Amino acid sequence: MPIHNEDIAAAFDEFADLLALSGENQFRIRAYRHAAEVLRSLSEPLSRRIAGGFDPDTLPGVGADLAGKIRELATTGRCAALERLRATVPPGLRELLFLPDVGPQRARALHEALDIRSLEDLRVAIEQHRVRKVPRFGVKLENRLAESLATLAQRGKRFHWSVADRYARALERHLASLPGVLQVAIAGSYRRGRETVGDLDVVVAAQPGTDVDSALRQYEETKATLVSGPTRSSVVLRNGLQVDLRVVPAASFGAALYYFTGSKDHNIRLRTQAAALGLKINEYGVFRGSECIGGSTEGSVLATLGLPYIEPELREDRGEFEAAVAGRLPRLIAGVDLRGDLHAHTSATDGTATLAGMARAARAAQLRYLAITDHSRYLGAVHGLDAAALAAQIGQIDAFNASARGITLLKGVEVDILEDGSLALPDEILGRLDLVVGAVHSHFTLSRRRQTERLLRALDHGYLSILAHPSARLIDQREPIDCDWPTVFRAAAERPCFLEINAQPSRLDLNDLMAREAASAGVRFCIASDAHGVGDFELLAGGVRQARRAWLEASQVINTQPLAQLRRTLRRTFLK
DNA sequence: GCCGTTTTCGGCCCGACTGTTTTCAGTCG
Secondary structure, eight states: OOOOHHHHHHHHHHHHHHHHHTTOOHHHHHHHHHHHHHHHTOOSOHHHHHHTTOOGGGSTTOOHHHHHHHHHHHHHSOOHHHHHHHTTSOTTGGGGGGSTTOOHHHHHHHHHHHOOOSHHHHHHHHHTTOGGGSTTOOHHHHHHHHHHHHTGGGTTOOEEHHHHHHHHHHHHHHHHTSTTEEEEEEOHHHHTTOSEESEEEEEEEEOTTOOHHHHHHTOTTEEEEEEOOSSEEEEEETTSOEEEEEEEOGGGHHHHHHHHHOOHHHHHHHHHHHHHTTOEEETTEEEETTEEEEOSSHHHHHHTTTOOOOOGGGTTTSSHHHHHHTTOOOOBOOGGGOOEESOBOOTTTTOSSOHHHHHHHHHHTTOSEEEEOOBBTTOTTTTOBOHHHHHHHHHHHHHHHHHOOSOEEEEEEEEEBOTTSOBSSOHHHHTTSSEEEEEOOSOTTOOHHHHHHHHHHHHTTSSOOEEOSTTOOBTTTBOOOOOOHHHHHHHHHHTTOEEEEEOOTTTOBSOHHHHHHHHHTTOOEEEEOOBSSTTGGGGHHHHHHHHHHTTOBGGGBGGGSOHHHHHHHTOOSSOO
């Protein structure tokens, strides 16, 4: 049973919860939580790195003690200290922390006053109205807890970025139309471009006395109010998405936007660095004593620390401060850098539009070239193309290009990578194409060794140009395939093979961490829509967001190249 | 438990809202 980084991170989170329930020093608790976050940000399995001699003590936030626990967990899957700690806390007590309004202090109070040891105990105690009698509890809190218990299933749900986006834009328009509102921005993980969004963090600059709180609570999509105040409110929308609002004066907008964009770890680093310079940063500005020396814009906040602007997608405490100090922040790719799209389907397979229709839509989306990459026959779920049907499509594309204006179609295919790593179409037909996009659509659960061999063989094929949605994960639906990614990345980097960042909202594959690791191995990428209809080219923006989170620059993405250069880039190792 | 351009010891980001209280602890972001 392999030990994943997530397993170790989860053990540290449990450590933190149990220490909190034991009344431990909060900074000791934070050390465990911080280390858990650091472990989650690693893409390569620690257990293997440790087997290769890597010392976890060199990870940020990991000292001798936690390094020892990491080693123990990575090699044995267990941690003696954690097991000892478990024995001192009732096993069900931790689940109380999953409830809103219940932290370690209240969980302990409930345990000590009423001997509550689980959510079920709590439910019974609430029914008997015993909770309201616990010191510093009361009727209102008891009612809130009853409500939370009833809706516990809702908690922790995250939304695809694209779903959150629809609600974000509508809410932004609603608030911006309010008299007295000067600026509105959606911050948080939405602004950092995370693939899923837990809630919408809204920052509003308004003239004094503007009642933004009421405007939010009376918004047509608002279902319930959680918190209400003149500068801070929280509501839940009808679809379950929580909205947290912050209202500040115009002079504080940049500081508030910075604060609410996060991430939390990034902000803690920022404020710690400010403190070292004798400055204090909060959501109202940067202060030296009582004097405000920055805060109207995000740039003014960073400038007080002598730092250049840090793009929101980088603010995860993954080295962006060190890069900023060293003047090595990347010039992140932008949507306008994309000149074409290298993965799209038509009604010849599972798309909804004709070849000409897709071309028109791509041109309208300002693309200069579009690769038509319908499925090969192997994929059972759709009517894939066999060699003859693909040959017919090649003829259609040649005819289209002969008469088209403003866009060039590239001849391609999305060919299945079979279980053994061979491709599902013969070389004769693949050799007539401008590019071959290979993808895994089956046998997702092969062992790491066999899955790795499969991808390496596909990369070695000679005609394969692009490995599409490499991990094959579907967000919240299907785990990524198990594979020795560093080896695959090295192989791709050594060949004229490129890895896709697939922009479909449920894929976004490669993800940010994997793409960043691949880039450091020398891999180059394409950002592709995998369009199945004429409206899908706008999805490319999501692929660009993911690429930005991976610190990618335009030069690392081949479909930023003009067509002639792209054709040279795609030249194969095997001549046609 | 971690960490060092004040520090190997003594710090560790900062503020709003709620409920239970009559001044503040707890939670959350």
